[in-house]
Amino acid sequence: MTRERAALAAGSGIRKISAEAELSAEFYGARASTLCKLMAAGLPVPAGHALAVRAVREIATTGFPEDRPLSSLFSDGTLFSIRSSPVSRSWGGPETILNIGMNAEARARLAERVGAKQADALYCRFIRDYAVQVARLDVEDFEAASARLGNGGATPEMVDEFLDTYERQVEDAFPQDPEVQFREGLHSMILAWEGTSARILREARGAPPDAGLGLILQEMVLCRGPGSGGSGYVQYASPISGEDAAWGNFQPHAEGRPGRKPKENGRVLGNGSAASPFGTDGSDVLAATREHADVARRAFGEEMRLDFVLDDGSVWLLDAKPAERSARAAITIAARLVRDGLASREEALLSIDPLSLNEVMLSQVDPRAELDVFATGFAASPGAATGRIVFSAMAAQAMKSREEDCILLRVETSPEDIRGMHSASAILTEKGGMTSHAAVVARGLGVPCVTGAREISVDAKARTVTLPGGRVLNEGDTITVDGTGGRVVSGAPGLVEPELDGFFGEFMRWADEARTMGVRANADTLTEARVAMELGVDGIGLVRTEHMFFEPGRLTVMRELIFAESGAGRQAALNLLLPMQRGDFVELFRVMAGLPVCIRLLDPPLHEFLPRSRQAVQRLAEAMALPVSSLSARIEELSEFNPMLGLRGVRLGITVPEIYDMQARAIFEAAVIVAREAGVAVEPEIMVPLVSENREVEIVKSRVDAVAAAVRVETGFSFEYSLGVMVETPRAVLRAHDISRVAEFLSFGTNDLTQMTYGLSRDDAGRFMRDYVNLGVFREDPFQSLDAEGVGELLLLAIERGRRQRENLLLGLCGEHGGDPESVGFCHSAGFDYVSCSPYRTPVARLAAAQQALRDPDGARRRDGRAG
Ligand code: PEP
């Protein structure tokens, strides 16, 4: 039993708040603990007592004990407040009750000190607050009386009116005994804490069912002296930028409810700002609080917001909590604390939520804006954008060419929409989930995206979208997509633009120094690769080569390849594609300047390249000089019942090997070109998708080796490459030891692996995923955050089997989970060499990897131990 627990068990559960008391948040709540710390730092805190969580629980269950030594607290006529002190601040708590002890006697005493008008006003306010908070009367009952209660004071008649109103409603006299007021106040706060809505609210914020509440009984500071007086809050860090600036709110002559005014009323003070939230010039408040804030900052190793009362120019602190901050401000504040020697880099890194980096890097909906949210869906790609609705890729391109921002709105997107997606400022789909086509592509492009907005109904033909309630929007109407919050908003509510100031770069450098696992980017285009390099990655972990074939000029050649009737026709199309692919890889290798680039051979089923609409079939028939009927027949022939489980990935590589041959040649020739011109070794990693059987890898490997040998001879240039497998099927996991005989690396495609493990279509899961998560069937969407218990087990199994076969097997993960902080943490601890995700998510992954390296240093040993 700790000393504190023993003292608590033996005592009354009431402790004086003092510099020596060191009350813990666990037993007395966070506020009690903070007040002790403030006093220990020598800061002025009004005298008070803390009622332990256990004591509050006892009162809630067995009622108020008669033997508690409470009466002594009220003996000298001092006024008190009762404040909540929950174990965690994030749970919220019942509202403070001020001025307990106010009665006719106290009113008379006060009148001598501050004048009758002020004393009467205080009494009136107390009667009203007590009536509303404790006796649970309607605030409207006091509306008429309150309207006459200005700042100037009150009259004895007004006091009578307040007392009458109270007594009429309650049918009892207003309690004059301070101890009765205290007990009743305490009860009302406990009831408020136990209430169903408060319970639901705090549980939604992560509180356990038995969340503990402590209470504080604290002397009032009446701030009625002749000098400056009032209450407020202040922090010396801008909540927007994190820079040193006074920010807060001050209400003259208010005794101690500093946080009551909405946050928007707080304005930055300084730089000659005319409208000071701290009074006409604010200098009194600033002079009085600045030093205290510095002391608190040092004592807590944190930028603090002080709740204070100013009485005749002297400051009393009522509370201190971590300063409010935006994501951007959080980084600046953390970096300033490190710079000032008040926190370590490790503490700074651990203090930032990795996902909040999205807010720093991308535009966001202005949090102050009033929003008309008409649909919600999956927050598939973060950031926010406003634009005019278009319903086709073509319309998006046309809008872009007029330099207008547009939002591409589709039931779902397909590879044919790629160019339109490039042109759109944001993407919204009625169907889909976290790994559907729109989501994956949008994340790659860094374009905000909401998928699975099922409340809307898109009619692409009529170019309208029907919103819940029947409202209809037309092409050209303006909406805003909030990809961070998964919301769709009508109109243009205003956006907050990203600002990557100096501290962001420095902070990310610290993260890179701390992390031990690599972070690569999934990048298919030159632009994506450039973004990835600018953000700072360790290489490319996945080039989805199929995206390179959707350029209009190439799509036709690809279709000619698919429909070629003879080997010669196929070769002719491949000869056209080869220089295009080679050019793609040359560009990528150049940008990546010797860093690893992992290229996946063609993966999707061929039908993804086929024309869909009648006009497109007609156009292709013309280009190929074929009758429409024979083209349609061929399309029919190629159609599969379940193409995602059909002729795709390595199966295509085995049955139509010329495609992989061409891709391998393009990769090697590009490697030679760039190695020659730049003088850096380019060692491509070639990845075989959708493997389920080792023989598949052997066959592909022998053909790729043959191409490599041919290119070495033709170019007279020696180069190295490695060949690995994309683990996406449960069978590849189970046979990882076989596969690793040939494969030099395994990269886990957890999008498909999740799909196949659950037997759950990644494109259709959006239909019920929200219900599943809300009902607690799934803890989280497994396409978003790695299912550690199931899919994660498979990863561990494959790692163990693969490494048993090949000690220095390189291990990566390239599914979308590579950008999810929890999943990144899993990968670090499992001993992965790297994770790979969309470029814009790589900073999130870098910070998550750094945090897990600090929490679990053994993760690095698990990885590095295998080689030595
Ligand atoms: C995967 O399946 O995890 C993957 C990265 O491949 P894709 O999303 O292209 O299927």
Ligand code: MG
């Ligand atoms: Mg896949």
